Amino acid sequence: MAQQHLDPTDPTAGAAVTGEALAGYLRTQATEFLRALRLHRENGTANGSEESVGAARALRRSARRISASLHTFRPLLDPAWSEEMRPELAWVSGTLALEHAYEGRLQRLLLALHRLSGATAFPGQPAPVEVAGVAGAGDAAAAVAAPSRAAGAARLGAAALENAGGPAHPPATPERGTLTVGAAKAGALLERQLTLARTRAHSTALQALGSSRFHAVADRVAVLASEVPLTPTAPATDLRPLAGAAEERLTDAIAALPLIVAGHPYNAEALIHGLSPDPSPHPQDGPWHQVRLLLRLHRYAREVLDADDCPVDVDLLTAGQALNRHRDASEAAAAAAQAARTPRIAPATAYALGVLHADQRHEVEAARFAFQQAWQKQTVGTP
Template identity: 70%
Template sequence: MAQRHHDLTDRAAGPTARPVTGEALAGYLRAQATEFLRALRLHREAGGGPNGSGGGTVDAVDAARALRRSARRISGSLHTFRPLLDPGWSEEIRPELAWLSGTLAVEHACESRLERLLLALHRLSGTAAVPTQALGTGGGTTPATALSVAMAPEPAVPAGTAPATALSAAAAPGTAASAATVTATASAPATARKAGATPDRATPDHAAPDRGNLTVGAAKAGALLDRQLTLARTRAHSTALQALGSSRFHAVADKVAVLASEVPLLPRAAGADPCPLAAAAEERLAEAVAALPLVTAGHPYNAEALVHGLSPDPAPHPQDAPWHQVRLLLRLHRYAQEALHGADAPPDVRLLSAGRALDRHRDASEAAAAAAHAARTPRIAPATAYALGVLHADQRHEVEAARYAFQRAWQTQTVATGPS
């Protein structure tokens, strides 16, 4: 049976549909440039930092998010439709917009990563969930403090239990290999959860010794993650502040201001058809998806993502790069559809579901990398290394669950055709 996907570039096609020309692209770029300038004004009026942490207002957070969103859309559209635009101008501003969007995203990424890891520690250790407000920095309560308070009533591991003995023998403090060893021990409990479902907080009786041992080190693991990710967030905040006050950013803002009124289309581009360029972006996405191991991803937990995670090598996970590339190509394809059909076009549920699954994949893989980085900290206690190993295994299994969810979403609307 041969298979083909829906042609997503023809969503607005119909007997009464008007032909799409370069003017549609120009209108889309002008609209996104206007959104960029509006978000910049609102952000300055809110008085917050790059991600709103400086002023602590919701308006600053929303404005920073809108700033990043419009910068991504302008940059992506310039990449997809570059044959229709002045090459010198587009190649000059496109990497600058990518730099701005990436710089502003780091602080928010550190904050959400810390929250994700601390919530996972609570779930894995079986402690009562910390209230949402305790995970923030308001009221003088840090996430690590809230974690320690919530875990205080938990009993310690009984002396002489097998998991504690095995852990002490396998993971001596101060060794880089201890994180890999405890990660292998941690893989078994994590495989019990179903892909894409809300984890069951009930703890089987046979897992009680491991759960107790995890609770012992979870508070210290949370404190270690809090220190490392808060430091990274503070540095990202300072970097973003410097970026927003730099001459480089002002040059980008000036170019976007010009774009809001005048799009540098080539003379032949006004009446040209941009659909073939959007179709080429869709084809690149289809080729990248075809190269993914979707058959393997069809099994919710095949543990392939965990095998390479046991290595003490701090390099990025080798299996994640193709999935991150698909996420980027999917975003470019979605922006191309927005440019062609505008905001009035019906949303493509398939693209939205696949995009959410790839966002989950990115978040889980980066969280697992943060847990592995913390586990390589010298001279940490065996119980702390064990907790970080369990956390790393849990997030790598979340990676597998996200791949499974993407495979289901992508193939939901596949059309089967007869044999040729």
């Protein structure tokens, strides 16, 4: 499909956006980083406090945008400074994100266990966020996938039972009673594992924020808030060709995705890894995670070009949300599979974890389908 691209040669595209706009954007993001850091220090290190969580989120947000801009527009910045700053900002963002990721993963898995075992939802369960005017493609895909979910869950339940040393041949379809018996213990096991991981991530984040490495990053960001190391030619250089290159990388990566497979209600290949002894990441997920990162770079490049007048592209936002759900579901499935490999767990517990793994892999497929639908709205023309 033909994609709408930024065309630096189009005389109707308006005045050129130069390196001065990039400098202003970086100064703004650096100021936001320093403001968030001050808020985080003022609110102490209380684990889970609303102010502390909000400040950490703002730190990650600014660090991601600065790092992305250094990547997309690196020819316009001092190369030594840029190559030194990017990995440090990625370290800050990644370290601060771990605690939130483990917390969200645990909530996702416990809610799924509740749903699969027929129990009522957790009190105060948040309703899904919808963007006005956007159809719930993920929900539609999940509904399409439902008829095949039982068969996939049964196969993975069998693998889990065999891994746990239990019977290798459970019934052809998962019995609600068997799942209910194992769901409580499966939930307790996941809670122990992920809470421990979250606690360790919290401690790691606190150590990182107090380290000399982080203070060095903060000092560089403070300098960036007033002085951006542009190259001599950057103030007169148009940013649109570099932003267009970022968009080209995104569209090339999307073109390589198996979008036709993503439209199927049941992708059997997505469950081959399942609960096998191999703990490596799922082979189908890597390209989708890469597209998610490239889409983020594209969005941030558009922010630089549009400055304060950046319009909200609902379809692009929906595509990004679908890829976020894809990542969350794939990581949750991996956590369920890892828990199922725990030695000497009860067969019913392993079976529940197998069903949970299959459920999350179906969520992965639903997210891929939702991304396909949203991205098609970004394109122009027909195949």
